[in-house]
Amino acid sequence: MENYTKDLIELLSNNRNAEEAVPMKQYMRNQFEFLGIRRPKREELLKAWLKRNGLLSKEQLPDVLTSLWNMPEREYQYTALELLEKMKKKLDKDHIDLLEWLILHKSWWDTVDGIAPNAVGYLFQNHPELIGSYAEQWIESDNMWLQRSAILYQLKYKSKTNERLLFDYVLRRAESEQFFIQKAIGWALREYSKTNPQAVKQFIEGHELKPLSRREGLKQLDKQERIQSNESEE
Secondary structure, rough: OOOHHHHHHHHHOOOOHHHHHHHHHHOHHHHHHHHOOOHHHHHHHHHHHHHHHOOOOOOOHHHHHHHHOOOHHHHHHHHHHHHHOHHHHHHHHHHHHHHHHHHHHHOHHHHHHHHHHHHHHHHHOOOOOHHHHHHHHHOOOOOHHHHHHHHHHHOOOHHHOHHHHHHHHHHOOOOOOOOHHHHHHHHHHHHOOOOOOOHHHHHHHHOOHHHHHHHHHHHHHHHHHHHHHHHOOO
16 A cells, blocks of 8 residues: 555656646645646546556555645645545545545645535435534534535535525524635535525525625526526517
């Protein structure tokens, strides 16, 4: 396993592009260093790598992901997320602590938004007993990224969304001054409005939300109203 991780790290390192790394770092507000490997190239490298070396087992997942996560350049974390996505269906409830660790370390929207609606969402859907002990703690924690994860984990649930819980979590953080929380609230509501527009509209109209959350939450509904209005005029 040590050689597996070491060789993967070397593969990415050997494909660094210093010129590309500059704008990539700037785009992420200079939060992280970059190798300069754009997504298409990175995915191409990983695909060839997996074809040669195979996918790891779920028991090996924590060691590999944490090793990649501890590397300084952001592409290593992106590669870890790609491996996690490929392994998603093999996750069991014991992996929730690993996911929490990933959320809490080197936290920014680009990694958290890959973990929460995908891996965490999948795990909570298959092990709903985890919600009470993890999502409940996250929404009440002092950590913005855990709060964001609790709001976003149902993002892809559509008709399986626990509406009561979604609205409850939104209200618990509705007064937050954090941009990433306000944005998450709007995103979660906008996505659910594609499934239950009336419920979301009534919720937004009936509660005090930050302007950003309200604006983002209503985007889909406003778009549909404009389409209907144009159709009626025709």
